[in-house]
Each structure stands twice: as structure tokens, then as C-alpha cells.
Amino acid sequence: MEETNENPIEFNSRIDLKNLQDAVQQIKDELSKVIIGQHDMIELLIISILADGHSLIEGVPGVAKTVTAKLLAKTMQVDFSRIQFTPDLMPSDILGTSIFNVKTSEFEFKKGPIFSNIILIDEINRAPAKTQAAMFEVMAERQITIDGIENKMQAPFLVFATQNPIEQEGTYALPEAQLDRFLFKINVGYPSVEEEVKILEGHHHRKSAVATEMIKPILNAKQIAEYQEIIKSIIIEDNLLKYIASIVNNTRNNGNLYLGASPRASIAIMNAAKAMAAINGRDFVTPDDIKKVSPSVLRHRIILTPEREMEGFTAEKAVMQIIETIEIPR
Numbered sequence: 001m002e003e004t005n006e007n008p009i010e011f012n013s014r015i016d017l018k019n020l021q022d023a024v025q026q027i028k029d030e031l032s033k034v035i036i037g038q039h040d041m042i043e044l045l046i047i048s049i050l051a052d053g054h055s056l057i058e059g060v061p062g063v064a065k066t067v068t069a070k071l072l073a074k075t076m077q078v079d080f081s082r083i084q085f086t087p088d089l090m091p092s093d094i095l096g097t098s099i100f101n102v103k104t105s106e107f108e109f110k111k112g113p114i115f116s117n118i119i120l121i122d123e124i125n126r127a128p129a130k131t132q133a134a135m136f137e138v139m140a141e142r143q144i145t146i147d148g149i150e151n152k153m154q155a156p157f158l159v160f161a162t163q164n165p166i167e168q169e170g171t172y173a174l175p176e177a178q179l180d181r182f183l184f185k186i187n188v189g190y191p192s193v194e195e196e197v198k199i200l201e202g203h204h205h206r207k208s209a210v211a212t213e214m215i216k217p218i219l220n221a222k223q224i225a226e227y228q229e230i231i232k233s234i235i236i237e238d239n240l241l242k243y244i245a246s247i248v249n250n251t252r253n254n255g256n257l258y259l260g261a262s263p264r265a266s267i268a269i270m271n272a273a274k275a276m277a278a279i280n281g282r283d284f285v286t287p288d289d290i291k292k293v294s295p296s297v298l299r300h301r302i303i304l305t306p307e308r309e310m311e312g313f314t315a316e317k318a319v320m321q322i323i324e325t326i327e328i329p330r
């Protein structure tokens with residue numbers, strides 16, 4: 001008589017992810033006090049924090065881009081700065097400047113608002129090239145150079161930037177090299193009718209309550225650093241690394257695209273997929289994790305050919321076609 005095992009085999013994670021999962025759920029619960037819907041944006045922003053990457057949030061005005069980033073920062077016990085980009089903004093306005101001290105007869109460096117942990121940049125595409133160049137260094141190197149002296153940024157250092165895809169007047173398109181420094185480009189759409197009803201109900205019942213005061217801090221800088229280290233330990237098999245490389249390589253040999261993604265995109269997909277696995281309680285990456293994060297990693301790193309763009313084809317469609325054509329590892 002054959003023995004039957006009545007108890008199903010339970011998966012035992014090799015990495016303790018319970019605290020990380022609990023923290024992520026607590027953050028989502030806090031944000032849900034104010035933000036209705038926008039689950040994909042919130043999840044991707046949390047992943048960007050865990051993967052230690054910047055995020056570009058794109059959507060029309062009024063879809064909670066700024067308020068979501070601001071409230072997410074409130075769940076972290078870290079310094080927060082909000083910078084409104086304008087066409088007359090100069091690098092010194094965000095980086096800081098050296099001021100002559102009469103008492104000491106020496107120049108002293110006064111730090112600008114960029115010296116913070118989480119920086120929210122509203123309408124990043126409104127600032128001119130000189131200011132964008134200053135942002136490029138701080139995003140890429142996590143440091144700035146003033147008067148020949150390097151100033152390191154305190155960890156964590158994350159930039160959440162917003163932009164409006166419709167408005168063109170008074171805007172400057174971000175250079176491809178700067179776009180490449182964003183881990184994600186998150187597209188934010190309109191809420192459903194049901195969600196919009198809940199938004200109205202929430203505003204009605206809150207009355208004069210301030211949204212930011214409703215959010216409690218969940219994580220501190222030390223915990224963020226610990227969770228970022230855990231993400232690096234998430235297991236990814238060799239066949240999945242080849243899967244990522246195949247997806248990115250296909251963007252470089254695709255008839256719809258004028259410019260494909262760089263190896264930095266491959267690294268971004270891998271890191272984001274690890275974070276996606278971790279918040280779902282797994283210490284290993286699956287093909288689904290890669291498929292979920294790839295569009296947000298790739299959509300701002302590729303450029304369509306002029307012909308395809310004129311036909312109304314989009315980068316989003318190109319990425320989805322590529323993902324569908326690559327064989328999923330088994």
C-alpha cells in the first residue's frame with residue numbers, strides 16, 4: 001500500500017521577508033487613508049525605494065502624482081524636499097551656493113533643497129538645460145561638485161519627479177541620458193467611476209483635515225538600508241538573467257525602434273524584479289516579476305522610428321510586443 005502525504009509541502013523562504021512584507025503593507029494601508037486606487041503607481045514607487053532607484057511619474061494634472069509621492073515620503077522618517085521646477089530655475093537654486101562670511105573672511109557653502117533624502121521634483125521638464133545638467137550629476141553619482149569640492153548625498157537618496165505629457169509650452173524635453181537614470185517611468189491614468197466616487201466621499205468626510213497629518217511614519221533610514229540590502233540577496237536563476245538580456249537585446253534589433261535600451265536597463269529590470277519578488281514574499285525571481293516591471297523600466301529608454309510614431313504606434317506597444325515574442329523560461 002502506497003503512503004500518501006496528506007500535508008502539502010510548504011515553501012520555506014531562505015531569506016526572512018516577513019518584516020519587509022509587513023512594512024510594505026503598512027505603507028499601503030497608510031496611503032489608502034487618502035489615496036484611492038493608483039495601486040500600480042504606489043507599488044512601483046515602493047519598489048523603486050527598495051531597489052534604490054529614482055522614478056519619473058507622468059500623467060495629466062489632478063491624478064494624485066504629487067500628493068502620492070509626498071504622502072509616501074511621509075511614511076518614511078527621513079528628510080523630504082519638494083522643488084518646483086520653473087524655466088528660470090538656476091542650478092544654485094537647487095544645489096546651493098557659496099556665501100562670503102564677513103566674520104571668518106571665508107566662503108561658506110549653503111546647502112540647497114537637493115540635500116535631502118527623498119526629493120519630489122514637480123514638473124521636472126520645465127527647467128532649462130543647465131539645471132537639468134546639475135540634476136544629472138546628483139541623480140547619477142549621488143553627489144554634487146561645488147567649487148571643485150565633492151559633496152556626497154546622505155542615504156537614502158531618491159528622486160521622484162513628475163511631468164505632464166500633454167503640455168508643451170514652456171517645457172524642455174529631458175535628454176535621453178538623464179531619462180536613463182530613472183529606474184521607472186510610471187504612467188498614471190484616470191481613476192474609474194467607482195474610484196472617483198470614493199475620492200469625492202473621502203474629501204467630503206475629511207472636511208478640513210490635512211491629508212499629510214493623517215499619515216504615520218513606518219520606516220526609518222536604517223530600516224530602508226536594511227531592506228535594500230535584503231533585495232540584493234534575492235535569488236535569480238541564470239535562465240532568467242538570459243531572459244532579461246533577451247528582452248533588452250530585442251529593443252536594439254527591433255524594426256519599430258530607432259533607439260534601444262542600454263545594459264543599465266537590464267540591471268534595472270533585474271533589481272526591480274528582485275524587489276517585486278520580495279514584496280510578494282518570495283526570495284526568488286519568477287518570469288512574471290520580470291514581465292510586470294519591464295514596461296516601466298523600458299518605456300522611457302527606447303525611441304520609436306519616425307515612421308512608426310507617425311502611425312500612432314507607442315513605446316508601450318513596442319515593449320509589450322517584445323515581451324510577448326520572447327520565450328518564457330521554464
